[in-house]
Amino acid sequence: MRLITWNINSLRLRLPLLQRLIEEQAPDVICLQETKVPDPLYPQDALAELGFPHQLYRGMKSYNGVTILSRTPLEAVADTPDWCGKTDCRHVAATIQTKSGPVTIHNFYVPAGGDIPDPQENDKFAHKLAFLEEATAWFKANPPKRSILVGDLNIAPLEHDVWSHRQLLKIVSHTPPETSRLIDWMKAGFEDAMRKAIPEPEKLFTWWSYRNRDWKKSNRGRRLDHIWTTPDILPGLNTIEVLSPVRDWTSPSDHVPVLMDIAL
């Protein structure tokens, strides 16, 4: 199975880029975050025409929004939590059938957390930490099997997941309260497939700010997007590729797609 995860930063605006990505990479499953489209306006027909008639989506006006697209049928996972009681469209999960049996895919968009890394001063940071703790508790209570978890987790956990470990330790996305919670969450049943394929100390980034004149030259990136799998399916891992050239396509997202080939 070829899976791509991508924070597309507006599904409707970037449908042409998604089409190019599909034509070039021919994925079987696509997980998108920051679709920024309310469910009634979701482009069902356009995505079906691109080869993805099976769609699970949870969107809202202006913000957030996640979707899973598949060439083959998806079955929505029932009874997923309403994280932090906010109904803010940050998680969708589905099961698909493979030769070796069903596999469950979780697609997350973790709160970015604002600018100030202090939960007392910044409600958005408090929300981020609470979200991470809720997710950890839920997976501990519901141990995952034959599962893939992807998404924009808005945290770069390892030293070489950021352009400068030292300069980012107090910057939201790389602070110890976040990175320790993200690793706790992963240890609730998953392994880091991206780092399995591309271990430290190789630098690995999936996001480059819009606020840099030349993203490639300054290369101040972070690994905010992740692919985790449960250990039972990880031996099938064949390829992880960060599709960095997409950052140079016309009117790009600030995140690039990450691709995984896994034998299932």
Place this chain on the structure above:
DNA sequence: ATGGTTGCAAGGCAA
């Protein structure tokens, strides 16, 4: 230390 850019949707907010 600050500001730099983008999307949504029509002025700021979130990232």
